[in-house]
Amino acid sequence: MCSQPVQHISEYFIKPSHLSQDSKQVIHLATWDLAMLSFHYIQRGLLFRKPEAQDNFIQVFLQKLKDALSLTLAHFYPLAGRLAKKQDSHSFVLFVDCVNSPGARFVHSSVDTTVSDILSPPYVPMIVRSFFDHHKAVNYDGLNMSLLTVQVTELIDGIFIGCSINHSVADGTSFWNFFNTLSAIFQGSGVTSPPIHERWFPDGYGPFFRLPFTRDDQFITRYDAPILKEKIFHFSVANLARIKAKTNALCKDRAVRISSLQALSAIIWRCITRVRGLTKDQITSCCMPANNRSRLDPPLSENYFGNCIQMLKTFTTASKLLANNFEWAALQLNKTILEHNDKSVRKSVATWLQTQRPNQLGQLADPGNIVVSSSPRFNMYGNEFGFGKPVAVLGGYGNLFNGRVTLFQGSEGGGSIDTGICLNPKIMNALECDEEFLDALNSSSN
Missing domain, CATH: 3.30.559.10 (Chloramphenicol acetyltransferase-like domain)
Structure with missing residues (x-):
């Protein structure tokens, strides 16, 4: 089993390869987005077996993945942004600022463990939680942290690619559309399912909602799971x-x-x-x-x-x-x-x-x-x-x-x-x- 914690080797911020005119506008959050502010980020990832030893394998792979991420973010540009808000004495408006942001976070890490150490135990090992960024963060924290982090963790004989995406910006369908597109672009294919960023609002509402709160503790709670x-x-x-x-x-x-x-x-x-x-x-x-x-x-x-x-x-x-x-x-x-x-x-x-x-x-x-x-x-x-x-x-x-x-x-x-x-x-x-x-x-x- 793993005897060492996950070690972070490097981190970068990745911006979209280019910004369209649409991406320079703010994106207001819809009702279903705002309802998720106290939930955690979506964290899903894929475990692969590492190929046979090649010269500069990991450096070549990381650069190709960063390039693919930059191209993907040109289409999924909200994920390179940050949450932002405008507040008065009675309420506030929350939105995605796609421009004033350092970009999506990209982390390279390693751990002294094997694919078998992850898959053989009867229960999912706790170390897997360290393969993702934004541990215990709630979506409201997107005001101060990336809305997306791609973390690549090197195992002794494997590679884990974990994505953490702010759940007030994307749901499961949107998450896997992004992941599928990142994979397609990495492999040299085009974008087959371009995302639609125009939010749905009920009749008579939008494009923004004023939430009737003045303090974070009026609407944000942080749930800590017991031993599970x-x-x-x-x-x-x-x-x-x-x-x-x-x-x-x-x-x-x-x-x-x-x-x-x-x-x-x-x-x-x-x-x-x-x-x-x-x-x-x-x-x-x-x-x-x-x-x-x-x-x-x-x-x-x-x-x-x-x-x-x-x-x-x-x-x-x-x-x-x-x-x-x-x-x-x-x-x-x-x-x-x-x-x-x-x-x-x-x-x-x-x-x-x-x-x-x-x-x-x-x-x-x-x-x-x-x-x-x-x-x-x-x-x-x-x-x-x-x-x-x-x-x-x-x-x-x-x-x-x-x-x-x-x-x-x-x-x-x-x-x-x-x-x-x-x-x-x-x-x-x-x-x-x-x-x-x-x-x-x-x-x-x-």
Whole structure:
């Protein structure tokens, strides 16, 4: 295992290769962006095996990656900026200043550990958190720090490329659009999905919001996670197909089709609720972020750059969730998702506008709550930087809490799903022995 901490070797600030006229204007944050101010940065990265020894390998690679980042930032120019605000005695306006900034941060670091040291342990090693910048930073800190950091960490036999992106500037869809573009430009390809930076505002609002606060402590909290175990469980294509087929076979309403993602989320929800030992009348909920781009009327482009997500919550009691089979739980999730449309999106925005108070990360860490985040549909393993296919997708400390479930594209491809589950140690140990959970994993467990 790793015996040395991560050592920072060098750091740079990277500016866009060129600035368009549009990039010289400020970008005002929309409702979904402002709601994320108390959350952590998005932290995701890819682990690669290092190629055979080559002369000046790392210097050549780093320079090529910095050049690719500069070209990528010409399209994703908000990530080279900083948050800025204008305040009076009653309120303030927050926006992205794309010009008055040293640029995005680029860090080169190293650690005396191996790829096996990262992948072999049953739980994600704590050292992985040091592969990312902005540890414990909240998005509001973007007033004083980079909105993007790309950190390259050299392992003895591997390379980890970790990105930390301010979550008030980008959501998961935007994050992976940036990462995919960086990979494409590194490989010499063009920009296939150019980002759209014009923010969406509800009718009668925008282009800016005045937040009714005068002190940071009125709307910003800093959540520190307790001691947790994080483990990545692998669900194969065959097992997901089996779970989906079983769920739909049990579903009495033949007009309803449960997706494999809904079926998997239902099983995880039930199993975590069971091993937590909740009282029978205790409320339990499964929260799933919805991409609002396609749900708005007219819809927004998938290339919309910014936050366009909304947390959908499905509630029931612990006894009702466990008394019924997982088909019933999947049906409740399916119903919540189907009812989410343009009308419900706009209603949610209108409700938020009544207080204009950012969401607080600690509120999600309820003992009866699980949050299923990210998406296996994001292109993660298609990113290459001269080392072949990544061997793993990993996250940092950002936005981890008890009950967090993160969905990654499966390493084996073909529609498989890697599921990162974060729980307190006692509950994690119980989950690993739960019969229903083990049946869902079958032979796909690591």
